[in-house]
Amino acid sequence: CGVAGVWGPAGHHAAVVREMLVALQHRGQESAGIAVGTGDALVARHGAGTVSEALPDLEGLPLGPVAVGHVRYATHGTRDALAGAQPVVLDRPPLALAHNGTLVDPHTAPGADAVDLGEWFTDSELLTRLLLAARAQKGLDTVAALHAVLPGLKGAYALVVSDGHRLYGVRDPHGFRPLAVGRRGDTWLLASETAAITAVGGDVVRELEPGEVLSIGPQGTASSRLEVPDAKTAACLFEYVYFARADSHLSGRSVYQARFRAGQALADHAPVDGSPRPVVVATPETARVAADGYAERAGLTVVQGLLRPGQGGRSFIARDQEARHHAVRRKLSPVPAAVAGRRVVLVDDSLVRGTTMRTVARMLRDAGALEVHLRVASPPYRWPCFYGIDTGRPEELLAARLSMTELAGQLDCDSVAFLSLDRLLEAAGGDRSGYCTACLTGRYPTATPAGAFPAPAC
Numbered sequence: 001c002g003v004a005g006v007w008g009p010a011g012h013h014a015a016v017v018r019e020m021l022v023a024l025q026h027r028g029q030e031s032a033g034i035a036v037g038t039g040d041a042l043v044a045r046h047g048a049g050t051v052s053e054a055l056p057d058l059e060g061l062p063l064g065p066v067a068v069g070h071v072r073y074a075t076h077g078t079r080d081a082l083a084g085a086q087p088v089v090l091d092r093p094p095l096a097l098a099h100n101g102t103l104v105d106p107h108t109a110p111g112a113d114a115v116d117l118g119e120w121f122t123d124s125e126l127l128t129r130l131l132l133a134a135r136a137q138k139g140l141d142t143v144a145a146l147h148a149v150l151p152g153l154k155g156a157y158a159l160v161v162s163d164g165h166r167l168y169g170v171r172d173p174h175g176f177r178p179l180a181v182g183r184r185g186d187t188w189l190l191a192s193e194t195a196a197i198t199a200v201g202g203d204v205v206r207e208l209e210p211g212e213v214l215s216i217g218p219q220g221t222a223s224s225r226l227e228v229p230d231a232k233t234a235a236c237l238f239e240y241v242y243f244a245r246a247d248s249h250l251s252g253r254s255v256y257q258a259r260f261r262a263g264q265a266l267a268d269h270a271p272v273d274g275s276p277r278p279v280v281v282a283t284p285e286t287a288r289v290a291a292d293g294y295a296e297r298a299g300l301t302v303v304q305g306l307l308r309p310g311q312g313g314r315s316f317i318a319r320d321q322e323a324r325h326h327a328v329r330r331k332l333s334p335v336p337a338a339v340a341g342r343r344v345v346l347v348d349d350s351l352v353r354g355t356t357m358r359t360v361a362r363m364l365r366d367a368g369a370l371e372v373h374l375r376v377a378s379p380p381y382r383w384p385c386f387y388g389i390d391t392g393r394p395e396e397l398l399a400a401r402l403s404m405t406e407l408a409g410q411l412d413c414d415s416v417a418f419l420s421l422d423r424l425l426e427a428a429g430g431d432r433s434g435y436c437t438a439c440l441t442g443r444y445p446t447a448t449p450a451g452a453f454p455a456p457a458c
């Protein structure tokens, strides 16, 4: 999911949030919503689909000092696009919450038993109800309610919240999901990615620290920390590989550079020798940067062997296997003039279910490619994610159950090679121990959901 928020002198902040949501569209296409705070009330609009489908205009959304927005990609709770749309908005007292991430076993959170299970559809809605209960029953202000409720939760949450007056940004103590703060004149901006701040002409001030609660309002900003002892930073490595935009920065590091370096390391580690010299083809769009890095290091040429003619959406975040397969066929088209009679190094950023790859390799062969050698700029995904990325169930993860030779056969490729975890961490940069690598290693930074799977030997 993607979250965004604006606080400033009353203006049409909904329009700014909408623009930011468009910049975050790659993070979720199932639904979108915006809530505007007018002081003592919140007015919201939600819809199914992309931002332009869900919010074709801003009719009915008033002017006000604060606005919160969300684009959704469902990883928990209802798959009904509209029922799961966010921000979750509740009143008495008013509260709007936009959530990126997934809570682990949310029903076991302190106070969850007092919330009628029939009343909530998603972990985000339960979270909003817990915060509201803390405010209404215990008389806490919003910051105190956040501090009272959030330390009792497990899992991933980057939140943008408003009570109608102020804007709040929160990152969970592990910092699984990103959240950045920026400014445009006298207006403050919060967004999942720095690219959404620069997209509206804002300057990135900084990224929130793991466990930070940032409050923004007429009296300025105030920062505090959630009290969760021993929570180690575990920023999602997958954000660098696939999820974030290449023009974003995460923990101050360029996503573009991380992907380019990963491509270079892949060329060092898994060259494709022999003649005729191969050409490099990227699976559009996220693998383009890694493919450039691979070609630069290997001294090969990148050709546009695959086109993405329209806005077919991201197949990875399509709802199910069937939808993903059709999404690939709709969104990609091979270019015979670029690949016919040539050996192809096909570079992808990741291999999760293999849906895209199986279809793409077949397309390239049908277009006349002599050989297809798959090079993947991350290690095989072998474990499910419980922190906000729907990598699928263990039985769906292709590399979890097949050898490399079997994998090449299944994917209709002549050879398959992956980047090692060490090299990927090197490419991402920073403190290696500060990343979550659970889907690659099976080492989870938190307890896993009860009954998720038998404990793996890792």
Ligand code: SF4
Residues within 6 Å of the ligand: 176, 235, 236, 237, 238, 239, 384, 385, 386, 387, 388, 389, 391, 436, 437, 438, 439, 440
């Ligand atoms: Fe990211 Fe994988 Fe960790 Fe999920 S399990 S947060 S996808 S690194």
